[in-house]
Amino acid sequence: MTTLRSHNWFAPRTLDGFMHRAYLRAEGFSDLVFDGRPVIGIANSWSELNNCNAHLRQVAEAVKRGVWSAGGFPLEFPTISLGEILMKPTTMLFRNLMAMDVEECIRAYPLDAVVLLSGCDKTTPAMLMGAASADVPTVMVTGGPMLRGNWRTEELGSGTDARRLWAERRAGRLTDEELCEVEACLSRSTGHCMVMGTASTMASMAEALGMALPGNAAIPAPDSRRLALAELSGRRAVEMALGGGPKPSEILTARAFDNAIRADMAIGGSTNAIIHLVAIAGRAGVRLPLERFDELSRTTPLLVNLKPSGKYLMEDFFYAGGLPVVLKELLPLLHGDAFTVNGRTLADNVRDATCWNEDVIRPLAAPLAGEGGTVILSGNLCPDGAVLKQSAASAHLLTHRGRAVVFESHDDLARRIDDPALPIDETSVLVLKHAGPKGAPGMPEWGAAPIPARLLRQGVKDMVRISDARMSGTSYGTVILHVAPESAVGGPLALVRDGDEIELDVPNRTLTLRLEDEELARRRAAWIPPPPHFTSGYGRLFLDHVLQANDGCDFDILRGRRPVRAEESEGPSRL
Numbered sequence: 099m100t101t102l103r104s105h106n107w108f109a110p111r112t113l114d115g116f117m118h119r120a121y122l123r124a125e126g127f128s129d130l131v132f133d134g135r136p137v138i139g140i141a142n143s144w145s146e147l148n149n150c151n152a153h154l155r156q157v158a159e160a161v162k163r164g165v166w167s168a169g170g171f172p173l174e175f176p177t178i179s180l181g182e183i184l185m186k187p188t189t190m191l192f193r194n195l196m197a198m199d200v201e202e203c204i205r206a207y208p209l210d211a212v213v214l215l216s217g218c219d220k221t222t223p224a225m226l227m228g229a230a231s232a233d234v235p236t237v238m239v240t241g242g243p244m245l246r247g248n249w250r251t252e253e254l255g256s257g258t259d260a261r262r263l264w265a266e267r268r269a270g271r272l273t274d275e276e277l278c279e280v281e282a283c284l285s286r287s288t289g290h291c292m293v294m295g296t297a298s299t300m301a302s303m304a305e306a307l308g309m310a311l312p313g314n315a316a317i318p319a320p321d322s323r324r325l326a327l328a329e330l331s332g333r334r335a336v337e338m339a340l341g342g343g344p345k346p347s348e349i350l351t352a353r354a355f356d357n358a359i360r361a362d363m364a365i366g367g368s369t370n371a372i373i374h375l376v377a378i379a380g381r382a383g384v385r386l387p388l389e390r391f392d393e394l395s396r397t398t399p400l401l402v403n404l405k406p407s408g409k410y411l412m413e414d415f416f417y418a419g420g421l422p423v424v425l426k427e428l429l430p431l432l433h434g435d436a437f438t439v440n441g442r443t444l445a446d447n448v449r450d451a452t453c454w455n456e457d458v459i460r461p462l463a464a465p466l467a468g469e470g471g472t473v474i475l476s477g478n479l480c481p482d483g484a485v486l487k488q489s490a491a492s493a494h495l496l497t498h499r500g501r502a503v504v505f506e507s508h509d510d511l512a513r514r515i516d517d518p519a520l521p522i523d524e525t526s527v528l529v530l531k532h533a534g535p536k537g538a539p540g541m542p543e544w545g546a547a548p549i550p551a552r553l554l555r556q557g558v559k560d561m562v563r564i565s566d567a568r569m570s571g572t573s574y575g576t577v578i579l580h581v582a583p584e585s586a587v588g589g590p591l592a593l594v595r596d597g598d599e600i601e602l603d604v605p606n607r608t609l610t611l612r613l614e615d616e617e618l619a620r621r622r623a624a625w626i627p628p629p630p631h632f633t634s635g636y637g638r639l640f641l642d643h644v645l646q647a648n649d650g651c652d653f654d655i656l657r658g659r660r661p662v663r664a665e666e667s668e669g670p671s672r673l
Contacts, residue, residue, distance in 0.1 A: 100342040103234075104137040104171075106667040107208035114670050118208075131171045136339035138165045138332065139209035140174040141200055143221045148181030150218035150290040150297060153319055154241055160325040161213050161239065164332025170339065172332065175203055180220045182543070182570070189220040190568065191540030194644070194653050195636060196221065197381075200228030205662050209234060211339035213331055217241030217289070217319075219296035219571065222304055223374035227652070229309075230346045230381035233661035235338035237439050238310040239331045240301040242319035243412035244289035249280050255405040256291035257572025260284060261546070269554035289319025292412040293405040295571030299367035300374060302421050306361035307378075308349045308438030312447040316420035318413055334440060344437060347659060350382035353433035357444060359391055360431055363398040363470020364424050366407035366489040368571025369579055372472065377650030380657040388483040388648050392474035392607060399465030400489055401427060403458055406574035407471055407489035410458050418458035422451035427462045475578065477609040478618075479564070479590050479600065482582035482648045484609055490574035492560040496604040498576075499612075500527040500562060504596050507532050508544050516551045524558045527600045531591055532628065534566030534584025535644045535651050539631045545569035545579040562602055564609070566591055566647070578602070578609060580647035586628055587646075593621040 107118045109132075119132050140161050144154035158174050165172035178196040180189035204212055212234055214225040222240060229236040247254030254260075263280055266272040290297030301315040311331055317324045338344065355375060362371045372391055379386035401424055404410050425432065426448040434445030453459050460466055471489035488496065503522045505511040511530055514520055522528070528547050535541045545567040549558055563577045566584035583589030590611060594600075599612040611618075632638045643653040 100340060102134070102136055102210045102339065103662070103667050104208040104210050105134065108132045109134065136170045136210040136336055137208050138170045138172050138335045138339060139204065139207060139212045140172055140215065141177050141203065141212055141225060142174055142215045143177050143179040143217065143225070144215070145179030145181065147184055148179045148218055149183065149285065149288055150181060151179050151216070151221065151241055153288040154215045154217060157215055157239060157241060157325065157328045160328035161215070161332035164329035165336055168333040168336035170332075170336035175207070177203065177225070180224065181218050182220065187538055188540045188542035189218070190542065190651065191640060193220040193224045194640070194656065196224035197227035197656065200225050201231045204228065204232040204234055208667070211235040211335040213335050214238045215241070217297065219290070219300055219368070219370065222297070222300040223378060226304065226309060226378050227381045230350055230378055231656065231658070231660050233345050233347050233659050235335065235343050236309065236346055237331045237335050237338065238304045238314070239328050240304060240310065240314060242289050242317050242321065242324045243292040243298055244285055244319055245287045246292055246411045246413050247284045247286060249283050253411065254280070254284050255293040255411050255572070256285065257295060257570050258293045258406040258574065261573060265549070265554055268548070268551045287320050291572050293572050294366055294368070294402065294407065294412070296368040296370040297571070298412055299362065299365065299371045299571055302361060302365055302367065303358045303371055303375060305421050306358040306425065307354050308436060308444060309346070311440055312422050313420055316412055316416035318416060338439070344439065344441070347382065347661070349437055349439060350378065350384065351436065352384050353436050355379050355384055355386055356394065357432045357436055359394045360398045360428055361421065361424060363395045363472060364400060364428055365402040366400055366404065366471035369472055369485045369487050370568055370571055372485055373568070373580065373647055373650050376648070377652040380650055380652050381659065383659055388474045391472065395470035395473055398428070398431060398470040399462065400467040400469065400471050401460045401462070401465050403460065403466055406572060407487070408466065414455065414458050418455035419451055419453045422448040423453045423459050426451040427459070430462070473604060473607060475607050475609040479594070479609045479611040480581045481590065482646060483580070484578050484582065485580045486576070486578050486604065488604055491576040495560060495562050495576040495602070497602065498562050499599060499601045500525045502527050502529045502594050502596060502598045502600055504529045504594055505531065508538070511547055515548055518552065520550060522550055522553070524553060524561060526561065528561055528563045529591070529594050529600075530563070530565035530567060531585040531594070534586055535646065536641055537566065537584050537586030537628070539637070539641065541566070541568050541647070541651060543568050543570045543573070546573040546575055546577050564591070564600065582646045582648045584646065588622070588625055588627065590618065592625055593618055
């Protein structure tokens with residue numbers, strides 16, 4: 099029989115046991131909750147500061163229904179809530195902090211299994227990272243996408259169309275009054291972005307990895323089926339606690355990550371998924387080099403026609419059948435025997451999935467593109483790799499050679515990008531430095547740098563842009579990201595100067611700074627590292643321990659599993 103950790107708190111007829119039971123009774127619980135039933139923790143990232151997660155209190159109540167009905171004892175606890183829209187400079191600065199919060203709460207409290215409630219893009223990987231390290235039975239429930247936006251006769255997709263219409267305003271083709279109308283109808287409900295941005299992508303990754311119940315990724319946030327799935331997840335958590343698993347270590351295998359990468363490529367997922375999957379894999383003890391992403395991208399077709407790579411939104415994706423349909427189409431390419439959180443294999447979970455709209459989810463035999471949405475670049479400008487979302491790029495720029503226009507920081511970019519005297523045209527390559535993990539700090543979503551207003555007015559809609567930053571999964575364009583090593587630690591990006599020639603060759607996966615090695619060596623010898631952004635507090639911890647993008651930007655001290663064991667909870671907590 100499974101030994102429940104919670105028994106070490108509530109079963110002993112000792113001073114400790116007496117006090118644990120007595121003080122929890124302050125919340126109005128009866129004797130029944132201390133009868134040996136499993137305790138299910140509900141890690142809730144709800145916050146009014148985070149519109150993506152603002153409805154998770156209701157989702158938590160549905161989870162509790164499921165736990166109670168299955169004979170468990172649900173106890174909800176808060177975690178940090180990371181909302182990309184309001185947090186500055188970026189939620190990425192705090193993803194690892196949230197992962198630490200989740201892991202240590204699981205470790206410290208009498209929890210036999212955990213349900214993770216996430217929504218906004220960094221909350222999902224952060225929670226999975228923490229759970230992977232703690233390794234107690236875990237099921238994830240994401241909050242779901244918001245309803246589609248509607249402006250006049252046009253359907254709008256959160257950040258994707260917000261950026262498009264803002265560019266129209268900068269070009270003088272949209273009035274302030276029209277923009278005000280858009281502002282009022284862009285986000286019509288709680289829930290995360292309703293395009294295939296990072297939040298939708300990571301919800302899909304949780305499902306493809308096997309850490310969420312089938313169908314979780316796409317159910318809209320206001321849809322009652324989201325609550326029904328939450329209830330089922332609560333029931334499943336009780337079963338997992340009583341059965342001793344499966345634990346994350348049994349699900350998050352190398353085969354599961356291969357499945358997730360293929361799913362990511364097929365849905366045209368966010369570039370951020372690469373950083374997050376690498377970080378989660380690092381917690382699970384799975385080696386996941388960038389080369390594996392490109393290898394699988396070359397042999398995985400793009401199937402999902404969603405913004406920013408296509409034309410539809412997450413509601414349409416759900417009505418078409420959601421991620422189970424994508425996984426069913428991909429089964430010939432997947433490890434169908436991979437184990438999932440419901441105790442069944444991936445193949446068993448999706449075998450009966452039906453596609454209801456093949457313009458939204460294409461069959462494997464008729465894809466939108468023959469390769470996946472994201473590619474990995476290498477070359478002397480990015481020795482440790484760089485990332486490009488080719489499905490959201492301009493075809494004519496996938497092979498390009500142009501002269502660099504360099505911005506030393508985001509402030510420099512904001513100050514000069516619309517300067518009429520700036521020597522830039524549509525053939526230029528816009529380069530942004532000091533926007534990486536240590537340089538920004540936190541690697542903000544600055545990579546999709548704005549096109550100069552005068553070029554927008556001329557009809558230019560895209561340019562090659564290069565940085566060590568990230569970009570929102572809702573963004574689009576020929577944007578090269580995650581250049582590693584970053585400029586702040588002396589990566590080659592730090593050495594680029596105005597007028598240098600840069601060559602992008604996506605078919606051959608190369609990014610090249612056209613300079614002789616001798617000139618690069620001279621510049622490197624003269625390079626001076628920038629001063630650190632922080633000298634104390636969490637910021638100092640971040641700078642001291644954050645890894646580069648190709649290693650997932652996790653902390654070096656947090657990689658690997660640190661499984662919670664029942665015996666570690668034995669013994670007194672007070673004299």
